[in-house]
Amino acid sequence: MIRSLILQIATRLLVPILLLFSIFMLLRGHNLPGGGFVGGLVAASAFVLYSLAVGVDGARRVLRLAPRTLLGTGLACSVGAGILSLATGASFLQSLWVKVPLPGLSDPLKLGSTLIFDIGVMFVVVGTVLLMVFSVEDRVPGLIDD
Amino acid sequence: MSDLLVLPVVIPLATMVATLLAWRAIRLQRILHLIGAAGLAVASIVVAVSVWNGGIMHLQVGSWSSPFGITLVADVLSAAMLVVVGLTGAAVGVYAVGSIDGERERFGFYPLYHALLMGVSGAFLAGDLFNLYVWFEVMLISSFVLLVLGNETEQVRGASTYVIINLVSSLCFLAAIGLLYGLTGSLNLADLASRLPGVGEPALVTTIAMLFLIAFGIKAAVFPLFFWLPASYHTPPVAVSAIFAGLLTKVGVYALIRVFTLLFTQDIGYTHTMLLGIAMLTMITGVLGAAAQFEFRKVLSFHIVSQIGYMVLGLALFTPLALLGAVFYIIHHIIVKTNLFLVSGLAHRFGDTFELKSLGGLYRSKPWLAILFAIPALSLAGLPPLSGFWAKFVIIRAGLETEAYVAVAVALVVGLLTLYSMTKIWNEAFWKPLVSADRTSEADSERAVNEGLLPAPSLAWTVTPVVVLALITLGIGLYAEPLAIVADRAADELLLPEAYVEAVLGSGVAENQSLP
Numbered sequence: 001m002i003r004s005l006i007l008q009i010a011t012r013l014l015v016p017i018l019l020l021f022s023i024f025m026l027l028r029g030h031n032l033p034g035g036g037f038v039g040g041l042v043a044a045s046a047f048v049l050y051s052l053a054v055g056v057d058g059a060r061r062v063l064r065l066a067p068r069t070l071l072g073t074g075l076a077c078s079v080g081a082g083i084l085s086l087a088t089g090a091s092f093l094q095s096l097w098v099k100v101p102l103p104g105l106s107d108p109l110k111l112g113s114t115l116i117f118d119i120g121v122m123f124v125v126v127g128t129v130l131l132m133v134f135s136v137e138d139r140v141p142g143l144i145d146d
Numbered sequence: 147m148s149d150l151l152v153l154p155v156v157i158p159l160a161t162m163v164a165t166l167l168a169w170r171a172i173r174l175q176r177i178l179h180l181i182g183a184a185g186l187a188v189a190s191i192v193v194a195v196s197v198w199n200g201g202i203m204h205l206q207v208g209s210w211s212s213p214f215g216i217t218l219v220a221d222v223l224s225a226a227m228l229v230v231v232g233l234t235g236a237a238v239g240v241y242a243v244g245s246i247d248g249e250r251e252r253f254g255f256y257p258l259y260h261a262l263l264m265g266v267s268g269a270f271l272a273g274d275l276f277n278l279y280v281w282f283e284v285m286l287i288s289s290f291v292l293l294v295l296g297n298e299t300e301q302v303r304g305a306s307t308y309v310i311i312n313l314v315s316s317l318c319f320l321a322a323i324g325l326l327y328g329l330t331g332s333l334n335l336a337d338l339a340s341r342l343p344g345v346g347e348p349a350l351v352t353t354i355a356m357l358f359l360i361a362f363g364i365k366a367a368v369f370p371l372f373f374w375l376p377a378s379y380h381t382p383p384v385a386v387s388a389i390f391a392g393l394l395t396k397v398g399v400y401a402l403i404r405v406f407t408l409l410f411t412q413d414i415g416y417t418h419t420m421l422l423g424i425a426m427l428t429m430i431t432g433v434l435g436a437a438a439q440f441e442f443r444k445v446l447s448f449h450i451v452s453q454i455g456y457m458v459l460g461l462a463l464f465t466p467l468a469l470l471g472a473v474f475y476i477i478h479h480i481i482v483k484t485n486l487f488l489v490s491g492l493a494h495r496f497g498d499t500f501e502l503k504s505l506g507g508l509y510r511s512k513p514w515l516a517i518l519f520a521i522p523a524l525s526l527a528g529l530p531p532l533s534g535f536w537a538k539f540v541i542i543r544a545g546l547e548t549e550a551y552v553a554v555a556v557a558l559v560v561g562l563l564t565l566y567s568m569t570k571i572w573n574e575a576f577w578k579p580l581v582s583a584d585r586t587s588e589a590d591s592e593r594a595v596n597e598g599l600l601p602a603p604s605l606a607w608t609v610t611p612v613v614v615l616a617l618i619t620l621g622i623g624l625y626a627e628p629l630a631i632v633a634d635r636a637a638d639e640l641l642l643p644e645a646y647v648e649a650v651l652g653s654g655v656a657e658n659q660s661l662p
Binding site for chain 2 (some may be wrong): 068069071072073075077079082085087090091092094095097127
């Protein structure tokens with residue numbers, strides 16, 4: 001934890017923006033640079049910033065879930081996306097698409113099982129990075145203090 | 147139908163996820179772990195049966211057509227290896243439940259164990275080189291953690307050698323992949339097999355072949371790249387070293403067999419002669435190293451090295467009979483070697499040490515354990531009628547047919563020295579009276595149970611897998627024909643890569659045309 005008023009105030013502004021940006025990166029990733037991995041790194045950096053500004057315990061409280069649970073859930077999502085394809089008779093990890101017509105838009109919204117896979121990747125990245133960073137900050141209290 | 151091929155990868159992955167999510171519930175983790183291990187064994191048998199009946203199976207993951215997508219292929223060799231992975235994975239899995247201490251369980255032993263099994267199964271199924279690399283990494287990274295889990299000084303010392311040398315191996319592997327991709331523009335094994343003969347750069351191809359030989363040679367622990375193995379395998383808990391000893395080096399041997407039958411067969415005079423020399427030196431150094439050791443698991447570790455030599459010898463001779471011998475040898479060796487490590491764990495349990503000098507009297511106090519040791523030990527040395535006899539017999543016969551008399555002589559002498567090492571363990575641990583009689587082993591294991599180091603019903607958990615593996619060894623020995631038929635068909639497929647290429651690319655092309 002770094003005791004700095006500037007950092008604490010700035011963090012309050014930055015964390016929501018970073019989290020929003022990470023979701024933007026996740027959704028953009030299907031056809032353009034981005035995706036679950038990059039989105040996950042951005043989201044993880046938001047929590048890392050928060051842990052620097054207010055401490056690891058605060059960051060754990062805000063995260064609500066333990067990083068290890070996030071990691072497991074993410075893996076489960078990604079494997080689940082593959083098994084979902086198998087269950088519907090397609091090949092393992094084959095992309096399944098659902099078109100949802102939206103009122104007011106000419107193009108329907110295309111939802112794919114790839115998105116579930118990508119969300120899984122994002123969770124895995126967030127979980128892994130935070131597991132490492134939090135462990136280091138826990139074990140070495142003086143590392144980034146004052 | 148070919149969707150079956152994802153099961154040997156998905157089952158360990160799902161088990162890993164489930165045990166990871168049940169992080170705090172150790173009891174639940176154990177149950178999930180056993181279900182997953184049993185599931186993998188069943189799935190691998192199902193895959194093997196359908197490969198046996200229907201020929202080479204291949205799957206394009208996500209329906210991306212070959213040679214571009216991720217290809218999983220199972221021929222008879224891969225399928226047979228998967229079955230052995232399934233069986234030893236289940237056997238060691240059961241043993242682990244009875245022997246892994248609570249501390250390691252709490253720090254994720256079970257998820258890591260299944261990550262390791264996933265990497266090994268994936269490597270046997272991989273149909274392109276980059277995927278093979280990725281599965282190698284999955285396997286290595288989980289093995290790194292399994293090796294240091296527990297954080298004992300000895301473990302960390304062994305692991306640092308292991309990690310560094312394996313990273314060098316990965317680097318060579320990656321460099322070779324890069325060169326090969328630059329040369330041919332493909333990494334799909336089947337595609338490479340059809341492109342390489344027309345490349346016309348014999349020097350560069352041989353260079354790449356040598357890089358692969360170094361990369362896989364390190365993993366397989368052949369001479370002179372084996373020293374990481376005896377430095378590390380005796381440090382982790384027995385269940386971990388047993389699964390390492392059974393599977394990890396054999397993945398390296400499998401990769402050697404795969405690339406030196408499918409890809410690099412243009413200049414056999416050079417590459418396979420080199421393999422022959424390496425095989426002989428590996429056998430000799432391994433067995434001599436073992437002769438000098440007096441620690442149970444170090445003796446066994448050096449013997450892994452010397453036995454790898456026999457398998458590489460089978461590949462180097464490159465006749466149908468020799469390859470049959472190599473395949474037979476790998477399967478026999480995985481079962482026997484895993485079992486010997488498990489027995490060393492039982493000896494440790496009753497004698498409280500791995501040092502042969504301080505062990506003793508086990509024949510008198512635990513005659514059944516002596517029998518359980520004798521079966522795999524004599525099989526390893528190649529005494530009839532056990533499985534090792536047939537494995538050695540076939541390879542030596544193949545050597546005689548190709549008039550490789552030096553290699554045959556080496557193989558015979560090394561067999562004799564293996565018997566010497568096994569006799570040494572027998573004499574020290576089982577036959578000679580216990581030197582320091584003040585230590586009562588029963589009390590020790592009771593103390594371990596009381597202190598929570600061992601779960602209470604551990605004896606049945608640890609003995610059953612040893613008995614089952616010993617019975618398999620006996621079964622192969624007394625009725626070797628089915629395994630010989632399997633190995634024969636695997637060898638035929640290895641020597642006729644056209645069928646492999648057609649199975650992968652032929653149907654891939656057909657899929658391509660059917661797509662709009």
